[in-house]
Amino acid sequence: MRQHSYPLEEVAVADDFATRVAGIGALAEPARRALYAFVVAADGPVSREQAADGVGVAVHTAKFHLDRLVGEGLLEVEYRRLSGRRGPGAGRPAKLYRRSAREVAVSLPERRYDLVGTILAAGVDRALAGEDVADAVRAEARQRGVAAGSTGAGGDPGADLGADLGAVSAVLAGAGFEPRRRDDALELANCPFDALAREHTALVCGLNAAFVDGVIAGVGSSGLRACLEPEDGLCCVRVRPVDPPA
DSSP, X not given: OOOOOOOHHHHOOOHHHHHHHXXXXXXXXHHHHHHHXXXXXXXXXXXXXXXXXXXXXXXXXXXXXXXXXXXXXSEEEEEEOTTXXXXXXXXOOEEEEEEOSOOOOOOSSOOOHHHHHHHHHHHHHHHHXXXXXXXXXXXXXHHHHHHHHHHXXXXXXXXXXXXXXXXXXXXXXXXXXXXXEETTEEEEOOOTTHHHHHHSHHHHHHHXXXXXXXXXXXXXXXXXXXXXXXXXXXXXXXXXXXXXXX
């Protein structure tokens, strides 16, 4: 079995993933979890007093936990006068809590079935318009990769091979691929679409390669390529130089 050392920059958790983990972690506290469940089950937005009474905690305790849930993106706030009165003497609007529209999901290893589902659905739409299914899926995957690369790249891609690898690695880390630098290449330690890849290997591996190729194009690199190199325990794609050194 190969043994690797992993520099901190190679295993840094993507900000989006860290945010989702923090949001789920906020529900580990029993009172906070009960308050969240109460708000979700209510017919409409609830005040902190209603929430406190509903789960049997003090109002100041409810306020603390509810505001923490707002900070983690699990609840949203609106302000409204509960009496319905307006104008002078109507009092200050109450702070009300409701479930956030944001979806939060965490899996370890990270899976991105939302992303692959979007790619496959868009690919099917293209196929219904007359394209070959496999070609349509790969084209859609590459397009999504280009978009991810063009908006998520950091560093100075195009300056040299190291900068290109760093930019591509940053984008793929955010998509859950767990890239690891190996000399002048990147191996991808995780397939974000693992369950689908096991059952539909050719389709999903082609999709993976097209997505990574799109990321490379999106960050502005002309010196790297996506290579299909299946290996147990790794994603089927590696990122290598276009002209590898002799």
